[in-house]
Amino acid sequence: MSKDIRIKKGLDIKLVGVAEKKTTNSSQSSVYAVKPEDFHGITPKLVAKEGAEVKAGDTLFYSKSDERILFPSPVSGKVTEVIRGARRKVLAVKIAADATQVYKDFGAKDADAMSAEEVKNHLFASGCWPFVKQRPYDVVANPNQAPKAIFISAYASAPLAADLEYTLAGKEAELQAAITAVSKLTEGLVHVSVGANTTSPLANLKGIELHKVSGPHPSGNVGTQIAKLDPINKGEVVWVITPQDLVVIGELLLTGKLNVSRTIALTGSQFSKPAYVTAISGAAIADVTANNLNDDNTRIISGNVLSGKEVKVEEFLGYYDNQITAIPEGDDYEFFGWNKPIFNKISTSRALTFSWLTPKKKYDLNTNTNGEHRAFVVTGSYEEVFPLDIYPMQLLKAFMYKDLDEMEALGGYEVAPEDFALTEFVCVSKQPHQKIIREGLDLMREELG
């Protein structure tokens, strides 16, 4: 029985710079980097020393808490530099790529014939395990705890998000192989959600529970879908894999090669031609965005404008990201900006803000906070954009004063930082919701396990 997901609470933020459906190959970068901070909560143990030669798929580091979780090099080449920060924390492992890529051979597999244990071990060995993330806590999945279900959201509703129908077109074989394999890891269902009226390559897969999603963002957030389909209770775990990562797993199973290349959407008003490019995870931003980016006072984001990470042009694409957004920085003053009528910014109120008049208009928003940080004052505005059956402000406050009992009781197990992206966007007090949630989840994970 498949259940459709329809939500009303939420907000579609329409921005200038939708990627045109045209894909070019970005030139291969000379340097790639894998950043342990992309894998939240992992403490890396380095395997590859500076100067070592690696193939694509060779291990760079593994997780201190579970030695089976390996993190692979996306390309073949030479480890040139391990960048460390305070207390010798590993910030990034840089690899100078070979001109012709050499892949480590993990052997083609027949997913149908594999047992659960074999699938698990294959994902460990090939460095694909980090693609499997878990809720609660929104971290790389703990392999020792069986998930009650696996969720895959193939509907992207975030601002300017890459159109998964387009980027994954023609990948049915890979997706099917991956689904067949990972479905052995759970006794529950594999939930796949796609947009309504879709021709998504995921719509016709076998062995899945298909759901059609409609409504404004965050309808595409996997957290919203979990809450609507099978909410997480205390002690339960669900696993989450993105469709683009499934393709990598599928290709590994079919060919034996770990090929972490994906189609990246270049979006936002600071791109002269927003479009799609193919690139390998960890590629240099400068190479991916070559000849396209207006880098004058620009905020470059690996990911979307709500939950992505700020990167500089000399830095690298995030491990999981399939989108780069570039918007103008807003580091300027605006005369009487707090009381004059506003036509060029988005607002959910109508407090002399007029975005409600033009729901279809696309806005060119910058990074200005549009006001200073304040204590929580306004009530009721978060609920309008928050579809989960949770009291968002009460949960945020519980996370701030770190009352573990309340954090648990109010729904702390069910949320991820990205679920609070919209409430952060509309927040009149400019509170850092996602940061509060991230820190609270880390505390819960430490104290409650």
Add this chain to the structure above:
Amino acid sequence: MSLKQNLHNLKEKYKGTKMAPAFNAIHTFLYLPNEVTHAGGTHIKAADDLKRTMNIVIMALIPCLLFGMFNAGYQHYAAIDNSLRADVLANFFTFDNLWIGIVKVLPLVIVSYGVGLLVEFIFAVIKGHEVEEGYLVTGMLVPLIVPVDTPLWMLSVAVVFGVVIGKEVFGGTGMNILNPALTIRAFLFFAYPTWMSGDKVWVYDAVNMNEADAISGETMLGYYAKSGQELTVKGANGAADIVTTYGDRANELYSTFDKFMGFIPGSVGETSTFLILIGAAILIFTKIGSWRIILSAFVGAAVMGLIFNQVVAADIITESSKFYGLMNTVWWEHLTIGGLAFGAVFMATDPVTGSQTNKGKWIYGFLIGFISIMIRVFNPAYPEGVFLAILLMNVFAPTIDHYVVQGNVKKRLNRTKVKTA
């Protein structure tokens, strides 16, 4: 160099010093700051900030303030010459009326803002936090909920008390339990009861006039509370004294239209239910004020009024009772007189001190209306209950929210139980 650049340089110069919050308060008043979003959060933010939110409330209050200024003069002159009431519309919007407003009401506004913001700035400098916007609204509410003849020194003392005890001791805007404007009003009422109640303070100069002319500055609620008592009105121009009752006198002086439009004595901004409803429309349309609280407060007041009407209809209370007058007031009239409408629209909707959950807002608003009318009827000393009802519910709002949120918590627990059962 432009003003923008000059101010920017000054801001950089004073960064980290004691005076930075005071400077920033003025700077951010002129310019939306150049702050950008931080790592780990959204990279874009919606257009609203707290200043904008507060600004909308102030704009919704402006009609009430302007009306109050005219009304201050109108009530003054109409008290001297009752014949003015015959043609309200012709005699209301006159420059003479406005002048009284400028002389009597504007100083209240200036003192309220001056003293309140001074306290805010001092606290911001001492505690090193930014000057928060809460007082922008409080400072406008205060002059609208005090009688026009409130001495400025009393107002100053009350504002200092209200801002310090009502807000700053809790940590400033967003942390307070009681509505600061109502704390100020309550302080005035309890600290200077002989001045703040009775029939003298509501009309400018009524104290002086009364001795010579026996003219009363009674509010509507005052008239109704004493509706059965005998009242002797001195005849104008040497005519014979008229003996009547308070209730009859009120009906003679003020029509339903007067009460709804606000051509009656009362606190400066609370009299015009019509303009308050326009304010409510602004707050609801802009999504700044909670329509749930506003609506349920009116419903709660109507329900309590109806109950009292039924009590009277069933002859449980007789005319000899001192509660008879206000109990017998028709339920919908309760909504147009006194401070109920103003309280429900502008005070109960304060998001900090009110209920924070949507379900809680219904209960909170309803109880405010309900208890307001109850206190109004049963308080022998002072026939008004809105500010006490709201302060009372301010205290109970967290409790209401607690039980609403517990409902959500229980639902979550049950989900687990069903699974494990």
